[in-house]
Amino acid sequence: MSGRSRFLPYLLLAPSVLFLAALFVVPLVETIAISFSDNGAPTLDHYRRMAGDLNFWPAVKNTFLLVVTVVPLQVAIALGMASMLQKLPRGRDLVLWIWTIPLGVSDLAAGLVWLALLQERGYLNSALAALGLIDGPTQWLTYETPGTLFVGILLAEVWRATAIVFIILVAGLQLIPKEYREAAEIFGASPWTTFRRITLPLLKPSLQTALILRTVLAFEVFAVVYAIAGRNFPVLVGEAYVWQRDNQAYGVAAAYAVLIVVISLAATVVYLRVLRSRTEERS
Amino acid sequence: MAQILIDKVRKDFGAVRALDEVTLDIADGEFVALLGPSGCGKTTLLRIVAGLETQTAGRIVIGGRDLTEVPTRARGLAMVFQNYAVFPHMTVFENIAFGLRMQKADPTRIDAQVRKAAGLLHIEDYLDRHPGNLSGGQRQRVAVARALAVEPPVLLMDEPLSNLDALLRLEMRAELKTVLEQAGTTTIYVTHDQTEAMGLADRIAVMHGGRIVQIDTPTEVYRHPRTKFVGGFVGSPPMNFLPVEVTGGEARLGGLPVPAPVTSGALLAGVRPEDFAIVAPDQGLAAEVLVVEPLGSHTLVTVRCDGATVRVVTPEIIDWPAGRRIGLKPDAGRVVWMDPQSEQAVGP
Ligand SMILES: Nc1ncnc2c1ncn2[C@@H]1O[C@H](COP(=O)(O)OP(=O)(O)OP(=O)(O)O)[C@@H](O)[C@H]1O
Ligand SMILES: [Mg+2]
Numbered sequence: 302m303s304g305r306s307r308f309l310p311y312l313l314l315a316p317s318v319l320f321l322a323a324l325f326v327v328p329l330v331e332t333i334a335i336s337f338s339d340n341g342a343p344t345l346d347h348y349r350r351m352a353g354d355l356n357f358w359p360a361v362k363n364t365f366l367l368v369v370t371v372v373p374l375q376v377a378i379a380l381g382m383a384s385m386l387q388k389l390p391r392g393r394d395l396v397l398w399i400w401t402i403p404l405g406v407s408d409l410a411a412g413l414v415w416l417a418l419l420q421e422r423g424y425l426n427s428a429l430a431a432l433g434l435i436d437g438p439t440q441w442l443t444y445e446t447p448g449t450l451f452v453g454i455l456l457a458e459v460w461r462a463t464a465i466v467f468i469i470l471v472a473g474l475q476l477i478p479k480e481y482r483e484a485a486e487i488f489g490a491s492p493w494t495t496f497r498r499i500t501l502p503l504l505k506p507s508l509q510t511a512l513i514l515r516t517v518l519a520f521e522v523f524a525v526v527y528a529i530a531g532r533n534f535p536v537l538v539g540e541a542y543v544w545q546r547d548n549q550a551y552g553v554a555a556a557y558a559v560l561i562v563v564i565s566l567a568a569t570v571v572y573l574r575v576l577r578s579r580t581e582e583r584s
Numbered sequence: 585m586a587q588i589l590i591d592k593v594r595k596d597f598g599a600v601r602a603l604d605e606v607t608l609d610i611a612d613g614e615f616v617a618l619l620g621p622s623g624c625g626k627t628t629l630l631r632i633v634a635g636l637e638t639q640t641a642g643r644i645v646i647g648g649r650d651l652t653e654v655p656t657r658a659r660g661l662a663m664v665f666q667n668y669a670v671f672p673h674m675t676v677f678e679n680i681a682f683g684l685r686m687q688k689a690d691p692t693r694i695d696a697q698v699r700k701a702a703g704l705l706h707i708e709d710y711l712d713r714h715p716g717n718l719s720g721g722q723r724q725r726v727a728v729a730r731a732l733a734v735e736p737p738v739l740l741m742d743e744p745l746s747n748l749d750a751l752l753r754l755e756m757r758a759e760l761k762t763v764l765e766q767a768g769t770t771t772i773y774v775t776h777d778q779t780e781a782m783g784l785a786d787r788i789a790v791m792h793g794g795r796i797v798q799i800d801t802p803t804e805v806y807r808h809p810r811t812k813f814v815g816g817f818v819g820s821p822p823m824n825f826l827p828v829e830v831t832g833g834e835a836r837l838g839g840l841p842v843p844a845p846v847t848s849g850a851l852l853a854g855v856r857p858e859d860f861a862i863v864a865p866d867q868g869l870a871a872e873v874l875v876v877e878p879l880g881s882h883t884l885v886t887v888r889c890d891g892a893t894v895r896v897v898t899p900e901i902i903d904w905p906a907g908r909r910i911g912l913k914p915d916a917g918r919v920v921w922m923d924p925q926s927e928q929a930v931g932p
Contacts, residue, residue, distance in 0.1 A: 478667075478669070480665050480667060480669035481669055481671060481672075483636050483656070483665075483669065484663070484665060484669040484671070485671075485682070485686075486636070486655075486656045486657050487634060487636075487656055487657070487661070487662065487663045488657075488662065488682050488683035488686050488730070488734065489657045489660075489683065489686035489687060490657060490686050491657065494686070499671065502673045503672070503673060505673075
C-alpha cells in the first residue's frame with residue numbers, strides 16, 4: 302500500500318472530526334471546566350448546590366421515571382407497529398407516512414398540542430363532559446394531581462417520539478430476509494415463536510440503535526414537560542435551564558449538564574454490553 | 585402415507601404467469617426431480633406445495649388431505665431453500681436441531697438426530713460454529729441437514745447441492761438417495777442439473793415456461809423426449825435435430841433409409857450424440873470436423889453437417905484436425921421424430 306492511500310481515509314475523515322471537535326468537544330470541555338471552577342479556582346461548590354437544591358432529587362426521580370416508562374413503552378409500541386406494517390399487503394407507504402408525522406413536529410409544539418388537549422378547558426374535558434363522565438372543567442395537570450400530570454407527559458412523549466424508534470425498527474425488519482421467517486414456519490414454528498426466536502434476535506442491532514438513541518434523548522426530555530407542567534414536574538434539563546436563565550448560576554447549570562452527559566454515557570455503555578451482537582452472529 | 589397431488593395449479597404474479605395448469609401426481613415414497621431452465625417456475629411450485637405462496641387456482645393434496653387452507657407450519661414437511669435460509673444467529677447445531685425443538689422432541693433424540701444428519705453431510709466438525717464463518721457449500725449442507733434431521737414424510741429440496749464441488753456433489757447425491765430411500769421419504773427435488781435429476785429420481789418432471797412438458801422415468805425422458813425442448817435440455821451434449829423430408833414412409837439420413845412415423849412431409853430427426861457411428865465420408869451423412877474435444881472417457885466431436893452444427897460423442901480416442909471430412913451414420917432404432925412446426929414428438 303502506498304503512503305498516500307494509507308493516509309487518505311484519515312484525510313477524508315479530518316473535516317468531520319474537526320467539525321465535531323469544534324462544536325462538541327470544546328463546549329463539553331468548557332462546560333466541565335465551568336462546573337468545577339469558581340472564578341478560576343477549582344471547587345465542588347456547584348455540585349454541592351445542585352445536590353442540595355429542593356428540586357434536585359425530584360428532578361432525578363422524575364427523569365428516571367420518565368425514561369424507564371417511556372422508552373420500553375415506545376419500543377413495545379414501535380415493535381408492534383413495525384410488525385403490523387410488514388403484514389400489510391398494500392398501502393404500506395401511506396401508513397408509514399402517517400405514523401411518522403409526529404417526527405416533523407417540534408417537541409415544544411407537541412407539548413403545546415397536548416396541553417391544549419389536556420388542560421382545564423381543553424378538548425379532553427369537553428369530550429368527557431359531553432359524555433357525562435365529569436361535571437365540569439377538571440384540572441389534570443396541577444401540582445395536586447401528580448398522577449394524571451405524569452400520565453399526560455407520558456402520553457405526549459410517547460406520541461411525539463415513538464416514530465423515530467418505529468422508523469429504525471422498520472428499516473431493521475426490512476433487512477431481515479423473509480426466508481428466515483419462512484424456514485422457521487416450515488419447521489413448525491408458530492408466529493409468536495418465529496417472532497421470539499428469529500425476528501427479535503436478528504433485529505438486535507436495530508433495537509440497540511433505537512434504544513441508545515431514545516434513552517439518551519429521553520434523559521434530555523425538557524420542552525414537552527415544560528409546556529405541559531412548567532416546574533410542577535421538575536426534570537434534569539429543566540433544572541439546568543432554570544439555573545442558567547432564572548438564577549444566572551452558570552456553574553450549577555453546567556453541573557447539571559455534566560450529570561446528564563454522564564448518565565447518558567452510562568446508559569449507552571450498559572446497552573452496548575447487554576445487547577452485544579457478537580461478530581460471529583452476523584453473516 | 586404421503587402421496588402428493590398437485591392438481592391443475594396456476595400461479596400469476598400480476599401479469600406474469602409463473603405456473604400454468606401444473607398437474608403432478610407423486611406416489612408415497614417416490615423421488616421426483618423437477619428439472620427445468622432458470623425462471624421456469626420450479627421454486628414457485630415448491631413454495632406453493634409448502635404453502636409459502638398461495639396458488640391462483642388449483643389444489644395441493646398431501647396424503648388425501650386438501651391443504652389449500654392449511655398453514656405452512658401444519659403441513660408437516662421440511663424444505664431446503666434455494667438460498668439456504670440458515671439462521672445466522674444460531675450455531676450449526678441449533679440450526680439442525682430447530683425442527684426437532686419445534687416438535688418438542690426430547691434432548692437425547694435431538695442430539696442423536698443432529699449428529700446423524702451432520703455426519704451424513706460431513707459437517708460434524710462445525711456444530712459449534714455460526715453460519716457466518718462457514719463457506720457457501722458448508723452452509724448449504726447445514727440447510728440439508730436441518731431438513732433431514734426431522735425425518736419428514738415429505739421433503740422439498742430446491743437445488744440443495746448447487747454450491748458443492750463436483751466430487752462432494754457426487755458423494756452427497758449417493759448418500760441422499762440411500763437415506764431418503766431407506767426412510768421412504770416422498771421427495772420433490774428441484775434442479776437444473778440434468779445428470780443430478782437422472783441419477784437421483786424415480787421420475788423426472790421437465791418444466792418449461794411454467795408448464796410440465798414431460799413426466800417420465802429418467803430413461804424414458806432421455807430416450808423418448810416428448811418435445812424438442814426436452815430433447816435439447818436433457819442430455820449433455822444435447823440431442824441433435826436434423827431436418828429431413830419423408831417420402832413413402834421413409835426418411836433418408838445420409839443415404840440410409842430410415843422408417844418414419846408419417847408417410848410424407850417434413851420432420852426433424854432427433855439423434856443423441858452417442859447414437860452416431862463415425863464412418864467413411866461417402867458412407868453416411870457428409871460432415872466436416874469443426875472441433876475435437878478429448879474428455880478422457882470419451883471424445884466430443886463437433887461437426888458441420890448440411891449447414892447445421894451436430895455434436896457427436898464417441899468412445900474412441902481420436903485426434904483429428906479441423907476441416908477433416910467424415911461420414912455419420914445414425915442408429916436407426918434410436919431416432920426420435922419431431923414435428924418441425926409444433927416441436928412435439930410424432931409417432932410411438
Ligand atoms: N414474488 C414474485 N413476484 C413476481 N414474479 C415472480 C415472483 N417469484 C417468481 N416470479 C417469476 O416467476 C417465474 C418463475 O420463478 P421461479 O423462481 O419459480 O423460477 P425457478 O424455476 O426457480 O428459477 P431458478 O432456476 O433460476 O431458481 C419467473 O419468471 C419469476 O420472475
Ligand atoms: Mg428457483
